[in-house]
Amino acid sequence: MFTEIKNIQSSDENVMKFVFEKDNAVAEAVLYKYPTYEDRTVICCSTQSGCPVGCRFCGAGDYFVRxxxxxxxxxxxxxxxxxxxxxxxxxxxxxxMVMSMGEPLLNFKELEKAFEILYSKYPQAKLLISSIGPQINYEPVIQMAQRIPTVGLQFSVHESTDESRDKLIPFKGKLKLTTISQIGEAFLILTGRKPFFNYCAHEHNSSQQDADNIAALFNPDVFEATISVVCERDESIAAANVRQRELASSFMQKLAAHGFSTRMFDPAGQDDIGGGCGQLWFVQNWMQNNQHLAKKSVGFGMEVIHAPKEAELV
Ligand code: SF4
Structure with a gap:
């Protein structure tokens, strides 16, 4: 198991981040309370060390270990x-939530085992998969969600066209937005639970046209919308948070006008520990210092080299 664990407290006392190290991997998890642990606890944890997907906004996506x-x-x-x-x-x-480091559905076999254990230990916990939608066989994913009634599915969409999304998420083995929409419909039909899409609003993706595009792609009777405030690797982003919140709030209203049920995700702890996915300075340094283990991601064919064998590519 992990040999070293660092506990990193944010200046926001509601957020705590943990870094787990061993000689051949690093992982990170974030613990939130709202406002007490008894009222509401959220844990985001990693499913991979580094990530082969290479989203441009994510510090974890520069390197993949395992x-x-x-x-x-x-x-x-x-x-x-x-x-x-x-x-x-x-x-x-x-x-x-499996939404810290890693693309959970590129590690599905281990994720499934982990969810079985977590469900038996914490039966009341919602187990949320947050995924970019890799090109895998989704039947086992939906079957797991049928078997474990607390499993939820969220797709990180973040742009309203495939062209823009390709620039933000350069991983080639990902689904088109229309296919994500179809899988979400199948998820609802077969589990009775609505899937979510996550959309990080920024200056260039939150126009009325973007909202219209999203509404043309995703059925508001099927999908619920999560609008995220911050998706940046830059640790100085806190200064821009007010503007980010305005953008998120405005885009949320545009989606609500299309009939979507919406919620905002504002990752606390962004100020000094890097509360969002893959933004912790410590982990980025670890990757830099362990380049014999960590292979460079992003547009270098990682999706071919590192497509996990267990993920059945369709
Ligand atoms: S945002 Fe998630 S899927 Fe994208 S590179 Fe980071 S860890 Fe991977």
Missing amino acids: SLKAEEIVFQVDHCLQSQNIDASKIQKFQI
């Missing part, structure tokens, strides 16, 4: 709770 084992995924959740003496049975709203 996929994490199920026990390494579960360990992050257990440690977040145990380190703060949180009694999981007393949490009223509990969410475990």
